[in-house]
Amino acid sequence: MDRFDARSSRPERSAEPGPTFVRRHGGSRIGLRPSGMTLVGAALLASASALAWPAYAQQTLNVATAGDQNMVDYVKDYLGPMFEKTHPGVKVNAVGTGPGDAGSQKIYEKLDAQKKGGAAKSDFDVIVIHQKAAGAMVKEGLLERYTDKIPTGALATRDTAKNALGAEVSGYVMPMFHSQTAIAYNADMVKNPPNSYPELVEWVKKNPKQFGYNGIKGGMSGVAFVAGWVAAFGGDGAKLEKGPYDPNDKAKWDKALADLKEFNKNAVITPGNAGTLDMLNRGEIAMGPVWVDMFYTWMADGKLPPNMKLKLVSPGMPGQPMYYAVPAKANEKLAQEFVALATSPEVQAEGIVKRFNWYPGIDAKNLEGKLDQAAWKKLFADISPEDLQSKGKPFPIAPYFNDILEAYERKVAN
Amino acid sequence: MPRPSPLGLLLVAPALALVAALFLYPLGFSLVAAFTAEGQPTLRHFEKAFELYATDIRFTIFIVLFSTVLIALISIAIAGVLTLSETPWLIATLRWLYRWPLFIPFIVAAQCMRTFLAKNGLMNNTLVAAGVLEPLQAQSFLDWRGIVITFVWKQVPFVTLMLAGAMASLDRATIEAGRNLGASRLRVLVELVLPQVSQTLLVGLVLSFVTMLSVLSVPMMVAGSQPTMLTVDMAFRINAYGDYATANALGVISYAMTAVVAWIYLRHQVRREAEA
Numbered sequence: 001m002d003r004f005d006a007r008s009s010r011p012e013r014s015a016e017p018g019p020t021f022v023r024r025h026g027g028s029r030i031g032l033r034p035s036g037m038t039l040v041g042a043a044l045l046a047s048a049s050a051l052a053w054p055a056y057a058q059q060t061l062n063v064a065t066a067g068d069q070n071m072v073d074y075v076k077d078y079l080g081p082m083f084e085k086t087h088p089g090v091k092v093n094a095v096g097t098g099p100g101d102a103g104s105q106k107i108y109e110k111l112d113a114q115k116k117g118g119a120a121k122s123d124f125d126v127i128v129i130h131q132k133a134a135g136a137m138v139k140e141g142l143l144e145r146y147t148d149k150i151p152t153g154a155l156a157t158r159d160t161a162k163n164a165l166g167a168e169v170s171g172y173v174m175p176m177f178h179s180q181t182a183i184a185y186n187a188d189m190v191k192n193p194p195n196s197y198p199e200l201v202e203w204v205k206k207n208p209k210q211f212g213y214n215g216i217k218g219g220m221s222g223v224a225f226v227a228g229w230v231a232a233f234g235g236d237g238a239k240l241e242k243g244p245y246d247p248n249d250k251a252k253w254d255k256a257l258a259d260l261k262e263f264n265k266n267a268v269i270t271p272g273n274a275g276t277l278d279m280l281n282r283g284e285i286a287m288g289p290v291w292v293d294m295f296y297t298w299m300a301d302g303k304l305p306p307n308m309k310l311k312l313v314s315p316g317m318p319g320q321p322m323y324y325a326v327p328a329k330a331n332e333k334l335a336q337e338f339v340a341l342a343t344s345p346e347v348q349a350e351g352i353v354k355r356f357n358w359y360p361g362i363d364a365k366n367l368e369g370k371l372d373q374a375a376w377k378k379l380f381a382d383i384s385p386e387d388l389q390s391k392g393k394p395f396p397i398a399p400y401f402n403d404i405l406e407a408y409e410r411k412v413a414n
Numbered sequence: 415m416p417r418p419s420p421l422g423l424l425l426v427a428p429a430l431a432l433v434a435a436l437f438l439y440p441l442g443f444s445l446v447a448a449f450t451a452e453g454q455p456t457l458r459h460f461e462k463a464f465e466l467y468a469t470d471i472r473f474t475i476f477i478v479l480f481s482t483v484l485i486a487l488i489s490i491a492i493a494g495v496l497t498l499s500e501t502p503w504l505i506a507t508l509r510w511l512y513r514w515p516l517f518i519p520f521i522v523a524a525q526c527m528r529t530f531l532a533k534n535g536l537m538n539n540t541l542v543a544a545g546v547l548e549p550l551q552a553q554s555f556l557d558w559r560g561i562v563i564t565f566v567w568k569q570v571p572f573v574t575l576m577l578a579g580a581m582a583s584l585d586r587a588t589i590e591a592g593r594n595l596g597a598s599r600l601r602v603l604v605e606l607v608l609p610q611v612s613q614t615l616l617v618g619l620v621l622s623f624v625t626m627l628s629v630l631s632v633p634m635m636v637a638g639s640q641p642t643m644l645t646v647d648m649a650f651r652i653n654a655y656g657d658y659a660t661a662n663a664l665g666v667i668s669y670a671m672t673a674v675v676a677w678i679y680l681r682h683q684v685r686r687e688a689e690a
Contacts, residue, residue, distance in 0.1 A: 217639035217650045269638030271528065271556060282534040284554065405654055409466045413640045 061334050064095045064110075065128040066103030067322065070356075072096035075128075078351055083338055090334065095124075104133030111142045111327050125330040126338050128176055131160075132398065134323050135167025144326045145171045150340040155362035158389065160321045166243045166397035173323035174343045175361030177352045180292045180319035180392050181224035182310045182383060184277075189286040196314040197232035201259070203287075204266045212268035212276055212285035216408050219273035223405070225289040227396055228317040229260055230404050237315055240396035240404075250403045257411040264412065280304060289317070296357035296378070310382035316391035321361060345370045353379055359388060441669075448662035459663035466647075466660075471667060473641040477558060477633075478626045478671075481565040482619050488570045489618070493577040494603040498589070516571045520564075524635040527564045531555035531636070560636040561643070565626050573618035580614040581607055613686065620679045624672050644668055 065071045072094050080092035097106040107127050114122060137143050147153035162170040185193050194200040204211045214222035231237035233256035268285055270276040276288040281304050298304045326335040341347060348360040349370040360367055364385035395401055451458055492512055499505050530536045533554035541547035592602040633643040644664050651661040
């Protein structure tokens with residue numbers, strides 16, 4: 001069930017989120033360090049606003065974040081100080097609950113226990129959670145409906161803002177970022193990359209052992225490739241994303257999976273998400289599915305050849321957002337202001353896109369003009385915002401997702 | 415035999431409690447979970463384990479057995495040189511070199527092997543640069559061979575350390591006698607030395623076998639996942655499906671493999687004690 005654990009338990013990734021974050025963004029961090037002049041300005045502003053908003057005096061805003069340590073650092077070192085500056089007297093307290101769905105699960109358990117215990121006030125004011133937990137929390141009434149009360153609420157219109165793996169979450173969540181999988185390829189070795197799954201199949205036939213992916217046990221980029229394959233060849237792709245679930249559907253995938261087994265004979269099975277990138281780097285394969293944020297991070301670190309490019313093949317490949325949500329009985333007003341800041345085009349541009357190489361949570365078109373040309377071009381050079389909108393798919397709903405994995409084990413890997 | 419004193423029992427109590435809490439209880443729990451579903455006894459989880467992972471079970475047995483054989487051969491060779499060689503610098507160098515992998519954790523070894531054994535990795539690049547290999551002949555060892563190489567590299571020093579120690583404590587007179595009577599060094603090693611240290615060798619190999627069976631990082635990081643070792647499958651069952659039952663069934667299958675090895679070892683031990 002715990003699908004995101006597979007991703008976050010990648011040893012390469014979780015081993016050093018902190019250092020990578022600092023090293024990678026060493027340059028852009030300088031921009032955040034206020035100069036002497038702005039410090040004075042900020043101090044003046046702070047004292048002035050302290051007079052203006054006495055209501056904020058000595059409050060704490062508790063932000064609980066599922067995910068790797070770099071997500072906690074993001075709130076603690078970047079968002080928190082920014083929010084405190086405009087809200088004097090407020091202290092932002094960031095808490096990490098651990099990577100993967102397990103981290104979201106801990107937040108869920110805490111809120112659930114508080115609700116059952118009849119607590120007057122929630123311990124968390126803002127939470128950052130995965131899709132699966134968001135669905136459950138909305139269903140059990142643990143969250144506050146808030147997105148129509150904040151100015152940025154209308155900026156996120158992608159279907160992930162309304163639907164979390166089949167659960168209706170409209171109004172309860174704001175996407176913090178979108179993470180996306182795509183096919184990375186070496187433009188020197190591949191002049192005309194395939195545009196779709198069927199074209200990819202043809203390409204692999206003609207170029208045996210030049211395409212690599214990590215199966216389903218080595219991390220989520222391979223899982224995403226397989227989920228995309230079943231959506232492309234297994235019949236009704238939209239039903240996998242929206243439901244309703246029908247346990248008999250998996251019988252319809254037999255042909256698609258038999259073809260995948262055939263496909264695998266000419267593909268290389270790599271050891272993990274980073275394993276695929278490693279092999280691309282050494283020129284051992286020319287193409288493979290990757291996480292876009294990892295891809296750009298590796299590019300920035302010089303760990304991939306400069307002529308690597310990305311392609312989002314049709315009908316589409318999965319990605320996932322993380323959500324900002326506000327629990328019931330939280331410090332509602334402050335929490336909403338915090339999320340409004342975090343999802344403002346400026347912060348999304350500077351924090352999410354430039355610092356993390358993630359796709360923005362709000363619609364990409366709102367960032368135009370907020371992001372310097374270089375950063376904009378970098379993120380959308382290979383995959384246009386329109387492509388992202390039409391071919392960036394959610395993962396299948398949980399029961400289909402498990403069926404796909406097990407069907408792969410049974411029919412393809414066996 | 416003296417009667418056990420209550421004080422002695424008190425002294426071992428903490429150790430026994432630890433074993434019970436950290437090993438026996440989880441073992442029992444895992445056995446129960448593997449053989450029951452909703453409170454009823456069942457073999458369903460084993461059916462699933464064999465249906466999905468029969469290839470991986472065979473793969474695991476093959477990898478571990480093959481590695482054990484290689485470890486035995488290489489450790490005997492190194493320990494033999496250390497004991498019987500008459501070239502002081504060779505002994506000194508080997509003695510200094512062979513222990514290094516002991517201090518390197520499996521996960522670090524796996525990470526090193528990932529770049530060392532790759533198709534365009536350090537090993538092949540070196541061979542190509544040295545003119546030994548044509549670039550087109552280079553192939554990736556990041557499959558079952560990579561796992562075997564990592565295991566052997568990691569476990570040989572451990573077994574060699576035990577074996578060389580045992581050989582060093584042998585009575586040199588038997589070796590000298592053999593040499594004086596004209597036996598080659600190889601013959602002395604095989605016919606005189608090895609029979610006297612076979613017990614130590616067996617212990618080292620049994621421990622290596624069990625260790626290799628339990629390593630998750632190496633198969634996960636070095637090779638792709640089709641096929642893969644049981645540890646990876648267990649982790650996948652839990653992380654992807656939250657399915658502890660099938661993971662426990664796979665665990666019991668691992669126990670069964672170690673049990674066979676333990677049985678061989680114990681039988682050997684008992685026979686030896688009977689002879690003594």
